[in-house]
Amino acid sequence: MNKTININLANLFFHIDEEAYSKLQRYLEAIKRSFANTSGSDEIIADIEARIAELFHEKMENERQVITQKEVDEVIGIMGQPEDYMVDEDIFEDQPKSAQKASKVKKLFRDIDNKYIGGVSSGLGHYFGIDALWVRLLWILLTIFSWGGFIFIYALLWILIPEAVTTAQKLDMRGETVNISNIEKKVKEGFDDVAEKVKNVDYEKVGNRVKSGSKSFFNTIADIIMFVFKVIGKFIGIILIITGAAGIVSLFIGLFTVGILDIIHIPGIEYYYLVNSTNTPVWLASLLAFFAIAIPFFFLLYLGLKILVNNLKSIGNIAKFSLLGLWLISIILLSVFGIRQAAAHAYSGNVTVEKVLSFQKPDQLIKINLKSSNWEENGNNIGINGIILDYTENGEEVLVFDDLRLYIKKSKDSLAHIEIRKSANGSSFKNATETADKVNYSYIIKDNTLLLDDFLTTAKENKYRDQEVRINLAIPMGTKVQFENFPKRCWMLRTNNNQDMDGCEITNYLWTMSKNGELLCQDCPESESSSKKDSGKGKIIINEDGVDISIKDGEDSFKMKIGKQGVQINTNENKERNVTADTVQ
Structure with a gap:
């Protein structure tokens, strides 16, 4: 059982056993004697004690741990023996300069002695060997062209890169060699904490100053392999940092842009509000998306810095778990919003209105005309399925849709009927039906012309719910119909016809409703209006005059004509039989 002593070393409290304390005390007294006649010895001793305290603190796993002789020996191995400090710099005056300096790797610190803000630019300048002025100019340019996004990167580096406080850290930052000559030189120049550079004094031990320049073949190969792996690791770190x-x-610019658009109410931002079923503010959705995507990018950046910077300061477990929690919260909330958004289109409902059309002269030609509108010219097209946001004459905001279809069918009686089916999506069948009922569509009858709107509208607060209108127009058999003013909306016309024409071609001709619900063309050219089959043995012609069938097979022939006069049949025996319409009936 060893006796434990409590000590205060450089204002840090430690528990140390008695044997370790005795060895540490003898070590410190020997160091004091070695610097007894050196100017600034008090500052040097204070810095050495501070460095020893830092090393002890790094080796402690918890505050209750006791410093043993093992930890003291490890610290002495790092700091060096007292005799290393008794060597005068004059001893080395005859040595070649290359023998006095050892190659050192620069470490990245923030230079707080030459800082304007946080010392990040000065530290980067030392690390890359360039003037800090150029680094500051680069920061300014990157900040301007990224709309301030690089301010965030600067803040991250400010947090993650440690500052060069001690003399040893400042020497590491500049890549200067730590040796006895430099120690005395810095002391004479008035550096109060110059003795901190003795933390790496084991690199400069007198016995190791002249090293053998020869290495074994295998050690050289191993060094080359390690160098290659280090280069690859640094390259990966650079890629991670850039990514x-x-x-x-990019996310910062996007968040900033969306926020500005929402504040000044740019028309394009209305798209979000029209499709947003959860009524989540755009700034909140943007912020959650920023955290959900930016936090993984931050850890990529942090990992890259960890690879490149050996002494990178840890952000701490509290920060790590806080960022993880914020990321999880953002993902969960975005998932909830997404589910609610999808649920808003889960059901489809429709409302049907059917009416009888009263034409002044139903037995004459009926014209179907699309009323031309100026919504596209006056509206704010926001590019979602042809939706337009506009205002009514009363100043109310409405959504204008062009999702309209017109189907021509045969009426079941002698009257013309129109059936308007309005449909929409919703979070429930009831909600979908109510949304569909709020769709506005109108038409008027003027003389023998049916004027149809080529659009449908709904109030802005009803939002986008896949609103559409389907019109079923039923006209009696034998009714002549003509389509006008369909140049922009001819694709909406759907009907069966004897010419297999599409909606745009149908608008060019006059049609009659047949018994089987098919439109018959009345003025199509012969090549198009006839259903003709002629193989050299016969032909079949169907037009407004009736049906004319002619078949010839060798010496046998057969002709039949069906028209207003009835049915006429003629064979090669020159026998003709007339069948009147009354006879057919």
């Missing part, structure tokens, strides 16, 4: 930084800056 993470680019992602964060």
